[in-house]
Amino acid sequence: MPTKQGSEKTISNVNINASDLLPKDQDYYRYYGSLTTPPCSETVNWIVLKQPLEISNQQVQKFAKIFPINARPVQQIKRRFVLESS
Numbered sequence: 375m376p377t378k379q380g381s382e383k384t385i386s387n388v389n390i391n392a393s394d395l396l397p398k399d400q401d402y403y404r405y406y407g408s409l410t411t412p413p414c415s416e417t418v419n420w421i422v423l424k425q426p427l428e429i430s431n432q433q434v435q436k437f438a439k440i441f442p443i444n445a446r447p448v449q450q451i452k453r454r455f456v457l458e459s460s
Contacts, residue, residue: 375433379440397425404457410445424459 401424408416438444 375436376440395427397423397427399425401425401459404459405454407449407454414446 403422403424405420406416407418407420408414409418
């Protein structure tokens with residue numbers, strides 16, 4: 375994680391396989407919702423893993439220090455359908 379907010383940097387000769395960062399069990403929930411930051415458009419197909427990834431309280435605090443406004447409050451489910459993988 376960066377130590378401060380800033381521009382992106384390219385680091386050559388580094389390969390990261392994003393699937394290595396995810397849990398083995400990749401069952402998920404899916405629903406149609408909206409962006410969590412303005413303009414909050416309702417055009418997002420959210421996919422949420424059933425098995426959460428855990429981070430420490432220290433990591434959350436460090437992230438919040440760099441990005442203090444991360445998302446809007448949780449919204450009511452209203453008429454959304456939550457679908458589940460099998």
